[in-house]
Structure formats: C-alpha cells, structure tokens
Amino acid sequence: MRRALLFTLALAACHSALPVPTPGDASRVNVSLARLAEGRERYTGKCSSCHAPFAPSHLPASAWPGQVDEMAKQAHLEKVDRDLIVDYLRAFARPETERGLAGPPRSP
Numbered sequence: 001m002r003r004a005l006l007f008t009l010a011l012a013a014c015h016s017a018l019p020v021p022t023p024g025d026a027s028r029v030n031v032s033l034a035r036l037a038e039g040r041e042r043y044t045g046k047c048s049s050c051h052a053p054f055a056p057s058h059l060p061a062s063a064w065p066g067q068v069d070e071m072a073k074q075a076h077l078e079k080v081d082r083d084l085i086v087d088y089l090r091a092f093a094r095p096e097t098e099r100g101l102a103g104p105p106r107s108p
C-alpha cells in the first residue's frame, strides 16, 4: 500500500521537471551556481535508478540531509556526491512551516 503510494508519487515527480538552478537561486541560497548545477547532475545520475527522482519540493530543507543519508548506501554515494545533492535539494525544498513539516509544495 505504502509502496503503491510511493511509486505514484515518484511517477508524479517524474513529470514535473527538476528545477534548473539560476544565478538568482545561487545568490538566494549562497551556494555557487556551478555547485548547484553539479548537484542536479549527480541527483539525476545517482538517484534515478530505482525510482524517478523526487522533486526537491517533496520535503522541507531540514528533512533532505537525513533522507539523502538514508539512500546514500543504496545509491553508492561518495561524500562529495552526498554534499552536492543535499545542496541542490535544499535550494529548492518546500518551505519549512512552524512545525517543520507539511505546508503546500512551493510552485516553481
């Protein structure tokens, strides 16, 4: 049941293209544009073999590092991949709410 929901979500994520970082995003999150672009590359390269990559807006920024760490072993991530992917995902994560969860996904 949970798995069916997951794959529906993954499929939905697949149809919303992953945001391409712009110079504005880079200055907003204070991470270089090259780094965000590299993070996006590694995210699609390392995280799409089992399920379609989830949109960064799937989770708030505070939840992404833990989620990536959970997947890191299965995805054979080096530390450098992990850090780049986390930077990319956090840059486009859904807004945090006071409870640190939920809140509607931000529209692109």
Ligand code: HEC
Binding pocket: 006, 046, 047, 048, 049, 050, 051, 054, 058, 067, 068, 071, 072, 074, 075, 077, 085
């Ligand atoms: C070897 C297969 C595999 C790879 C590679 C993989 N995943 Fe997953 N992922 C899964 C499976 C299976 C689930 C569902 C079960 C679970 O939550 O552990 C999942 C679930 C998820 C979820 C959904 C969690 C939720 O319930 O909201 C996210 C987000 C996610 N993966 C992110 C990633 C990221 C980021 C990477 C790359 C670092 C990645 N995955 C690489 C197999 C994989």
